[in-house]
Amino acid sequence: MAAIEVQGLTKAYGDTVANDHLDFTIESGEIFGYLGPNGAGKSTTIRQLMGFQAPTEGTARIFGHDVRSDRELRKAKARIGFLPGEPAFTPSVTGAELLDYQAALKGDERREELLDLFTPPLERQIREYSTGNKQMLAIVQAFMHDPDLLIMDEPTSGLDPLKQEAFHGFLREERDRGKTIFFSSHILGEVRRVCDRVGIIRDGKLVTVEHVEELLARGGKQVRVHTDQPLTEADFDVDGIVGFEAEGRQAQFTFTGDYNDLFAALADHHLVDIEIDEPPIEEVFMHFYGGEE
Amino acid sequence: MLDTTRYEARQRVRGTLAFALLLGLFALLIIYIFPTIAESSADIDAFIESLPESFREGFGAETYTTIEGFVAAELYQTVWVLLLGLYMAYAGGGLLADDIESGRLYLVLATPIARKRVAFEKFLSLGLPIVVLNLSMPLFVFGGSIAIDYPLDPYYLLVVHVLSIPYLVLCGAIGLALSVVLDRGDAAQRGAIAVVFLLFLLDSVTLGTDVEWLGAISPTRYLDPTDILLHETVDLVDPLLLFVVAIVLVLLSLVHFQHRDL
Numbered sequence: 001m002a003a004i005e006v007q008g009l010t011k012a013y014g015d016t017v018a019n020d021h022l023d024f025t026i027e028s029g030e031i032f033g034y035l036g037p038n039g040a041g042k043s044t045t046i047r048q049l050m051g052f053q054a055p056t057e058g059t060a061r062i063f064g065h066d067v068r069s070d071r072e073l074r075k076a077k078a079r080i081g082f083l084p085g086e087p088a089f090t091p092s093v094t095g096a097e098l099l100d101y102q103a104a105l106k107g108d109e110r111r112e113e114l115l116d117l118f119t120p121p122l123e124r125q126i127r128e129y130s131t132g133n134k135q136m137l138a139i140v141q142a143f144m145h146d147p148d149l150l151i152m153d154e155p156t157s158g159l160d161p162l163k164q165e166a167f168h169g170f171l172r173e174e175r176d177r178g179k180t181i182f183f184s185s186h187i188l189g190e191v192r193r194v195c196d197r198v199g200i201i202r203d204g205k206l207v208t209v210e211h212v213e214e215l216l217a218r219g220g221k222q223v224r225v226h227t228d229q230p231l232t233e234a235d236f237d238v239d240g241i242v243g244f245e246a247e248g249r250q251a252q253f254t255f256t257g258d259y260n261d262l263f264a265a266l267a268d269h270h271l272v273d274i275e276i277d278e279p280p281i282e283e284v285f286m287h288f289y290g291g292e293e
Numbered sequence: 294m295l296d297t298t299r300y301e302a303r304q305r306v307r308g309t310l311a312f313a314l315l316l317g318l319f320a321l322l323i324i325y326i327f328p329t330i331a332e333s334s335a336d337i338d339a340f341i342e343s344l345p346e347s348f349r350e351g352f353g354a355e356t357y358t359t360i361e362g363f364v365a366a367e368l369y370q371t372v373w374v375l376l377l378g379l380y381m382a383y384a385g386g387g388l389l390a391d392d393i394e395s396g397r398l399y400l401v402l403a404t405p406i407a408r409k410r411v412a413f414e415k416f417l418s419l420g421l422p423i424v425v426l427n428l429s430m431p432l433f434v435f436g437g438s439i440a441i442d443y444p445l446d447p448y449y450l451l452v453v454h455v456l457s458i459p460y461l462v463l464c465g466a467i468g469l470a471l472s473v474v475l476d477r478g479d480a481a482q483r484g485a486i487a488v489v490f491l492l493f494l495l496d497s498v499t500l501g502t503d504v505e506w507l508g509a510i511s512p513t514r515y516l517d518p519t520d521i522l523l524h525e526t527v528d529l530v531d532p533l534l535l536f537v538v539a540i541v542l543v544l545l546s547l548v549h550f551q552h553r554d555l
Contacts, residue, residue, distance in 0.1 A: 050403055053554040070551065074405045082403035088396040092304060104296035105404035141400065 001064060003028045003149050003180040004049065008058030011044050018044040020204040021058065026182055026197075028148075031175050033195035033212075034184040041204040042184035043085055046153050049182075050082060062149065078106065081145065085153035085184075087138035091127035095120045095137050099144065107145040114140045117166060131158035139167065143174075150174070152183040156190060168194045189278050192216060219279055220256030225266065226273035227251070236265045254279055297401070297411055301418035305384075309422040312380070316372060316426065317433035323367050324437035330357055331443070346501040360443040361522040364434060369453060369518030375493055377426065377457075378464040378513070379486050381419065385468020386485035388415045391478025393555055402555070409547040412473065416543060419465040427454045445522070452527055453518045459536035460516040464489055466542040473550040512538075 004026040011019040018041045026032045036042050047053045049060055051073045060067045065076040089098055099111060099122070115122070118136040120129065129137070135158040142150060156164045171181055171194050185191050191198050191212065198215050200207040208215075220240065225231070231251045233244040240257020249272070255262055266274075330337060337357045341349060349355070354370075356362035389412060392398040401411055431450050438445040468485035475481040489512075496511035508514050515531035 047555070050399070052399060052402060054552075070408060074407060077403065077405040080403065082399070084396055084399040084403075086396065087400065089400070090304065090397060097300075097303075101296065101300045102400065102404065104300075105401070105406055138400075 001028065002026060002061075004060060004062055004182060006045070006049075006058075006060040009045065009048060009055055009060050010057035011041075011048060011053065012056045017204050019048070019055075022201070022206045024199050024206060024209050026180060028180050029175065029178050030196045031171060031181040031194055032183075033191035033198045034182065034201065035186070035188065035191050035198050036184070036201035037186055040201045042186075042201060043153055044204075045201070046085075046151060046184060049151055050080075051077075076149075078145075079148040081142035081147035081150045081152075083138050083142040083150070083152035083155050083183075085157070087134055089126045089134065089137070092125060094125055095122040095129070095133075098126065098137065099141060102141045103144065109144070110146050111140065111144045114143055117170060118163070132160055132163065135159050136163070148179060150179065150181045150183070152181070154185060155183050156185070156187075164190075188219065192278070218256060220254045222252065222275075222277045222279040223255045223262070224250065224252040224273075224275040224277075225269075225271060228270045228272055231269065235269070236262075238262055238265045295414060295417070297406070297414035298417045298420075301415050302421040305418060305421050309425050312422065313426050313429040316377075317429055319372060320368055320430065320433045321437045324360075324364065324434065324441060327360055327363050327443060328441050330363065331360075347498050350497065350500040355519055355523060359523065360438055360445055361449075362519065364438070364445065365453075365519040365522040368434065369457075369522065373430070373453075373457060373518065374460070374513055374516060375490075377461060378489050378493070381422070381461045381464035382468040382485035382489040383482050384419055384422065385416070385465035385470075386472050386482035387478065388412070388419075388469055389472040389550065390475050390481035391472075394476060394478045398555060407551075409551045412469070412547050412550045413543070416465065416469050419462075423458060423461050423465075427458065430454065446525075449522050449525055449527075453521050456521065456527070456529075456532045457516055457518070459532045459539060460512055463512050463535050463539040463542070466539040466546070470542050470546045473546045473553070 002025045006022050006024050009019055009022040010017065020041075022045065034042055034045065044053070048055050049062065049067055051067050051070060054068060062073065062076040063079060065072040067073050093101075099108065102108070103111065118139050120133040120137040120140065126134065126137070135155075139155065142152065156167055159167060168190070175181060175196075192215075195212050197209065197211050199209040200215075210218075220242070227249055230249050231246055233241065233246075233253075236244075238257055238261045240255055240262075242254045242256065244251065244253040246252075255276075341354050341357065344354070354362075354366040357366070389398070392401075398411075402408060431447070431454050435445060435447055435450055464485075467488055468481070471484045471488070472481040475484060492511035493513045496508035496513045499505050499508035512535055515535050520526050520528070
């Protein structure tokens with residue numbers, strides 16, 4: 001059975017349509033990245049999935065339970081771990097007290113195991129926590145009752161790079177244990193490293209849902225070359241060069257074609273330096289989805 | 294069971310104990326001055342009689358020459374009815390709006406607990422200050438009255454406290470109602486204080502005027518410590534009415550909270 005089915009989900013705040021007739025399905029056992037720039041409507045979708053906000057139109061089902069009914073959704077919630085964006089806690093309680101409270105509401109059979117991996121200072125009041133510590137506490141509470149489905153809003157924000165990597169590894173292990181993971185992000189690299197499939201949302205509309213490999217093939221690489229002679233676009237007779245810009249002996253473009261063709265073309269020139277990098281998500285949108293509306 | 298109430302009440306313990314101690318000490322101070330007034334040659338009751346009726350009634354001031362009249366006016370009508378009423382309204386205002394605004398509530402509502410249950414259990418945590426203060430305050434007051442050798446009747450003292458509970462619950466319910474309707478935590482808390490205070494004023498200024506009925510919407514109209522302590526009249530209808538209104542207000546708040554967007 002699908003873990004999450006989103007059907008025509010629409011949320012309007014007055015004239016602003018934050019989610020516009022979204023349709024997608026998340027299968028059990030996959031990691032699904034919900035990618036979009038800030039303000040695209042990612043959090044709005046998550047709040048509706050969790051029943052915090054009612055859809056204006058359409059609905060979603062989690063494990064078959066309709067999110068529009070609190071009573072229905074509660075049957076699913078025992079199987080959901082949730083990590084809100086910028087998690088907030090009562091500042092005067094300690095991390096341990098917060099976890100005890102959460103445990104009383106939903107269970108905590110995996111608490112100790114998680115605390116080996118994520119290490120917030122449990123005996124201190126949360127008001128003393130850094131952003132990273134708050135995020136780790138939120139991660140522990142999200143997973144501690146061993147839920148089947150994780151819904152997370154920007155889960156790695158605030159984590160240092162080492163913890164981010166540990167978290168990504170942990171997500172892959174969880175997926176391999178059969179868990180379903182749905183998380184939002186605005187960082188393409190993160191989605192690329194851990195997700196099986198990606199849904200891209202922009203301005204409240206779902207632009208595409210595809211497998212990560214397909215997305216990357218379409219997203220391409222950002223290439224910067226520094227040559228000893230100035231280059232023009234005509235110097236490259238290669239498919240898949242987009243957004244060519246040159247300034248003196250530096251040139252940059254996004255490349256979505258066959259790498260061998262690119263290197264063959266580059267071999268005709270004398271390279272001083274070359275950088276090949278993930279394009280920032282904004283570039284992906286600009287080059288590939290900008291003209292679709 | 295009642296995990297949320299326990300969690301919330303634990304955070305109220307320190308504030309409640311501090312408040313209980315503060316109110317207790319204030320009560321002792323007030324009672325300590327009583328003998329000076331009782332034994333003074335000045336005709337204080339004549340002075341009270343000369344005050345405007347709304348003032349007299351508003352503060353329940355009838356006579357300062359008996360310990361009952363003095364304590365009722367100086368302690369119960371002001372500190373208990375007004376100050377503690379404002380405190381409960383403020384505490385009620387802080388039950389949900391602040392947690393909604395900060396996003397703290399998301400972590401709780403993500404668990405398989407019903408929204409209205411969360412709200413109701415949070416409301417129940419107001420029981421801690423209500424119970425603690427209603428236990429500590431009579432001890433301070435009774436102890437003080439013994440110490441100055443003007444003992445109060447402990448029965449009517451307890452009656453004042455028991456019958457003030459519905460009033461305090463209602464003040465908390467007014468706070469809860471604002472806390473589910475308003476989006477900002479500080480607005481709900483200040484708003485609740487303002488509402489209870491304005492109702493108190495409305496009750497006081499309309500007394501003895503043609504529009505006395507206007508003050509009937511104020512909860513303070515239905516609780517009169519002076520009547521109980523000084524005149525030893527116990528009326529159960531008014532507290533019951535307050536309690537019913539409180540229940541209705543809580544239920545409406547829960548229903549609204551169940552359906553609103555967070």
